[in-house]
Amino acid sequence: MEENGSWSNVIKAIHWTPRACMPVPKKNGFPGTWAGGDCKNGFHQLQYQPESFHPRCCWEWKRIRFWVDTWLGTVPLKCRFPGLFAIIRHKGSKVADCFNRNGDLLVWDWSWIRTPTSNSERIEIQECHSLLRSIRITDMEDSWFWSADTNGLFSVRSVRRLLKSQSMVNYLSPYEWNNWVPIKVNVFGWKAQLQRIVTKTALLRRNVHTGCTVCPFCLDIDETINHLLIYCLKTDMVWQHIASWCKLPPFFAFSINDVLSYHSSLAQDKRRTKLVQAIFRVTLWCIWRARNDMIFNGVNASHTQIVENIKIQSYIWVVSRSKKNVIDWNSW
Numbered sequence: 001m002e003e004n005g006s007w008s009n010v011i012k013a014i015h016w017t018p019r020a021c022m023p024v025p026k027k028n029g030f031p032g033t034w035a036g037g038d039c040k041n042g043f044h045q046l047q048y049q050p051e052s053f054h055p056r057c058c059w060e061w062k063r064i065r066f067w068v069d070t071w072l073g074t075v076p077l078k079c080r081f082p083g084l085f086a087i088i089r090h091k092g093s094k095v096a097d098c099f100n101r102n103g104d105l106l107v108w109d110w111s112w113i114r115t116p117t118s119n120s121e122r123i124e125i126q127e128c129h130s131l132l133r134s135i136r137i138t139d140m141e142d143s144w145f146w147s148a149d150t151n152g153l154f155s156v157r158s159v160r161r162l163l164k165s166q167s168m169v170n171y172l173s174p175y176e177w178n179n180w181v182p183i184k185v186n187v188f189g190w191k192a193q194l195q196r197i198v199t200k201t202a203l204l205r206r207n208v209h210t211g212c213t214v215c216p217f218c219l220d221i222d223e224t225i226n227h228l229l230i231y232c233l234k235t236d237m238v239w240q241h242i243a244s245w246c247k248l249p250p251f252f253a254f255s256i257n258d259v260l261s262y263h264s265s266l267a268q269d270k271r272r273t274k275l276v277q278a279i280f281r282v283t284l285w286c287i288w289r290a291r292n293d294m295i296f297n298g299v300n301a302s303h304t305q306i307v308e309n310i311k312i313q314s315y316i317w318v319v320s321r322s323k324k325n326v327i328d329w330n331s332w
């Protein structure tokens with residue numbers, strides 16, 4: 001964003017005040033995109049430091065705010081020296097207002113509400129002075145650069161690239177379609193991955209009250225997607241049986257994504273991994289069907305009955321959909 005560009009002017013007109021103490025200006029009462037939190041926290045949640053907006057070089061210091069902007073080190077000086085910031089008179093003062101030149105020497109001088117007297121304040125002053133020793137003044141123009149892009153210019157594309165490069169937005173691996181199971185089973189797995197299954201707690205979040213929100217299997221824990229499909233005692237027994245039936249080691253998952261991507265960790269041939277993927281999808285589907293049967297039809301299937309159902313369903317679907325899987329029921 002250009003400093004004097006249209007967007008910059010719009011943001012300044014809406015959010016900037018002479019007393020603004022945020023690196024990115026934001027008016028708290030403004031009901032806009034940033035309402036209810038500040039963008040800096042948003043960046044932190046994304047594990048990204050907005051301090052990537054660094055000044056490129058050291059200029060006339062007329063536009064950089066000494067305490068508020070990040071220009072020396074990786075955090076604003078107000079965060080590094082909170083004791084001093086509390087007693088500084090002009091919190092938005094520019095760097096150029098904080099020193100006098102004595103030949104090549106810079107003499108730092110701040111306007112205080114009261115003289116720093118406590119031990120901690122003196123220590124902060126000393127540290128601040130030693131930090132400032134590295135500063136050299138040139139006559140170049142002030143400028144900012146966006147360190148996430150080599151050209152220094154901010155762009156939505158560079159933010160997207162930056163976020164993509166950090167693992168926090170890659171928590172969902174692409175959903176793989178498996179054509180050995182019906183579309184409804186694939187779609188169910190996909191919706192589970194997106195946490196879009198209508199469990200009781202999901203309904204409650206949308207203000208749909210269904211009475212009790214506990215899991216119908218164990219009647220103990222709230223029915224969330226992860227609990228119902230992975231953690232519940234009954235579900236866990238189903239998974240262990242399925243793992244042992246597929247000749248896999250004991251199966252432990254922490255999320256639906258673990259279930260959906262488990263096949264890719266197997267060092268086995270393509271057909272076998274696809275088969276495991278299909279069976280795991282059918283397992284999710286059958287657990288959900290058993291849950292619905294229990295709630296709507298009062299049928300309380302045991303974990304062995306659910307496992308049997310998974311074996312039958314997966315056999316019917318896989319054999320009928322895969323031309324090469326000519327296998328009889330006894331070998332299944």
Ligand SMILES: [Zn+2]
Nearest residue numbers: 215217218232
């Ligand atoms: Zn449960």
